[in-house]
Amino acid sequence: WNVTDILSDVLPPTGSRRLGIAYKTGTSYGYRDAWSVGYDGRHVLGVWxxxxxxxAVPGIAGYQTAAPILFEAFARSGVAITPHPSPPSATARLAQSDLPMGQRRFSMTASGLISASTREAAPQIVYPPEGAKVDLGAQTGEISPLVLKLQGGRPPFRWNGKPLTDLSRRRTNNWLPEGAGFSTLTVIDSAGRAATVRVFVE
Structure with a gap:
């Protein structure tokens, strides 16, 4: 039932109307095969x-080439579409808003299934805070590293223009300033969203 529930929510190909079927498409390596298989509660139809x-047939693809034929075949078959079975009584159905933030990966819109990354919280530098003065021993000539703490955003991150490859699972890292004075710290996540703080190193 779970697979059928997912496949029945896939938007029909361009120019086709919803028929109440679940379907899947595929394209083989080298554009040699384009296929689509669809089904309702009683009938199964496949197109190759x-x-x-x-x-090879350059440009063929399951969604653009085979799926429209599948939908037209169902429409012209003359058979009445049989509804899919109801979900089992123990099935838990949750709205996207009920899921933990880390599981809200996709969202259905009028344009189809899209990534929900834009709904995730933007990156934020929670430490050091904006305008902080941090004593890292710059006056002694031996500067200690500063612990950085991030929140939100989607990895991988870039920190002051450089890839942040050793970020821990708790989203912390060490930063070694070049010297005393004001420094601007900027983090950018994989969605291009940025956060910036300005700190004073002593």
Whole structure:
């Protein structure tokens, strides 16, 4: 039931109307095969597009080539679409807003299934805070590293323009200032969102 629930929410190909079927598409390596298989609560229909000699057909793809034929075949078959079975009584159905933030990966819109990364919290530098004065021993000539703490955002991150590859699971890292005085710290996540703080190193 879970697979059917997912596949029945996939938008139909461009120019086709919803029929109440669940379907899946595929394209083989080298554009040799484009296929689509769909089903309702009783009927299954499959479509394959390709060459009998297994030659390549540049540009074919399951969604653009085979799926429209699948939907047209269902529409012209004359059979009444049989609804899919109801979910089992023990099935838990949750809205996206009920899921933990880390599991809100996709969202269904009028344009189809999209990444929900834009709904995740933007990156934030929680330590050091904006305008902080931190004593790292700059006056002694031996500067100690400063612990950085991030929150939100989607990895990988870039810190002051450089990849932040050794970020711990708790999103902490060490930063070694070049010297005393004001420093600007900027972090950018994989979605291009940024956070900046300015600190004074003593």
């Amino acid at each position: 597009v390709g060459r009998p000699d297994n030659g």
